[in-house]
Amino acid sequence: MATAERIIDTAPEWVQTPKGSGDPAAKHRPHITIRGLKKTFKTRTLYENFSLDLPRGKITTVFGPNGCGKSTLINMVSGLLPFDQGEVLFDGKALKDITFGYVFQNYREALFPWMRARDNIAYPLRIRGMSKAECDARVDELAASFEIGFDLNLKPFNLSGGQQQLVSIMRALAPEPEVLFLDEPFSALDYEMTLFIRDRLQAIFMETGITMIVVSHDLEEAVFLADEVLLLSKPPTQVAEIIEVNSPRPRNDQTLSSDEFVATKAHCLQVFQREVRR
Numbered sequence: 382m383a384t385a386e387r388i389i390d391t392a393p394e395w396v397q398t399p400k401g402s403g404d405p406a407a408k409h410r411p412h413i414t415i416r417g418l419k420k421t422f423k424t425r426t427l428y429e430n431f432s433l434d435l436p437r438g439k440i441t442t443v444f445g446p447n448g449c450g451k452s453t454l455i456n457m458v459s460g461l462l463p464f465d466q467g468e469v470l471f472d473g474k475a476l477k478d479i480t481f482g483y484v485f486q487n488y489r490e491a492l493f494p495w496m497r498a499r500d501n502i503a504y505p506l507r508i509r510g511m512s513k514a515e516c517d518a519r520v521d522e523l524a525a526s527f528e529i530g531f532d533l534n535l536k537p538f539n540l541s542g543g544q545q546q547l548v549s550i551m552r553a554l555a556p557e558p559e560v561l562f563l564d565e566p567f568s569a570l571d572y573e574m575t576l577f578i579r580d581r582l583q584a585i586f587m588e589t590g591i592t593m594i595v596v597s598h599d600l601e602e603a604v605f606l607a608d609e610v611l612l613l614s615k616p617p618t619q620v621a622e623i624i625e626v627n628s629p630r631p632r633n634d635q636t637l638s639s640d641e642f643v644a645t646k647a648h649c650l651q652v653f654q655r656e657v658r659r
């Protein structure tokens with residue numbers, strides 16, 4: 382069920398009470414509530430009265446037919462794109478009152494080319510007024526978490542595409558966001574780098590329990606990463622189905638051939654095909 386009434390009671394063990402809230406019940410409430418969203422491009426209505434709850438401390442992947450509005454959805458929720466009507470709240474708070482990160486598909490245009498990789502990563506910390514020593518410590522911490530094997534003193538144009546995307550992800554994570562949005566983060570990467578970054582993202586997720594919303598156009602990737610796959614319909618876009626993925630973490634190559642994973646992926650494909658034919 383994907384309506385206002387959805388009760389979220391299965392936050393993983395590692396999900397902490399939100400910082401500063403002092404409210405242990407918060408982890409059982411939806412993290413993001415979307416109510417009555419409407420979005421029209423010229424005369425075409427993409428979203429009409431769209432409502433959805435997204436859970437705290439889980440990875441939700443967004444999958445659906447071409448052009449159904451996957452990117453538009455996360456762009457509206459993350460404030461990059463205005464909507465015509467409706468409301469998006471983060472455990473009752475407005476977007477301006479939370480810290481969030483966004484990873485773009487096109488990493489080439491996302492990084493500041495004149496800044497070294499480590500200055501790109503530290504940027505969101507510097508603009509918050511953190512000292513150089515604090516920024517350096519956080520960048521080093523992230524580099525260790527991501528097992529970075531390249532020189533962060535290089536500028537983006539001296540890095541490979543995958544390395545640039547890693548820097549983008551580290552920059553998004555630097556201020557310890559409570560929500561991380563990723564729009565097709567692997568679509569411009571080679572397979573080896575995709576597997577590496579996917580595994581690192583999973584590890585970071587397991588360490589931090591950060592809520593992640595990931596747009597994907599690859600069903601296997603969407604199921605592999607997800608606690609829940611949000612399957613969208615064709616426009617005017619509604620939730621076709623929310624499918625739980627119960628494969629245990631950390632997931633690895635063996636996960637892909639496990640009965641549970643194969644059955645979940647097959648179910649997602651069935652729903653997807655039903656929506657495409659509709």
Ligand SMILES: Nc1ncnc2c1ncn2[C@@H]1O[C@H](COP(=O)(O)OP(=O)(O)OP(=O)(O)O)[C@@H](O)[C@H]1O
Nearest residue numbers: 422423427445446447448449450451452453454598
């Ligand atoms: N700025 C815009 N102006 C006009 N139409 C737009 C704009 N942005 C998106 N659209 C249209 O809205 C629809 C949804 O676009 P969106 O990119 O969100 O879909 P998507 O599901 O992410 O697409 P894809 O599967 O191709 O990645 C598409 O028909 C697109 O052409």
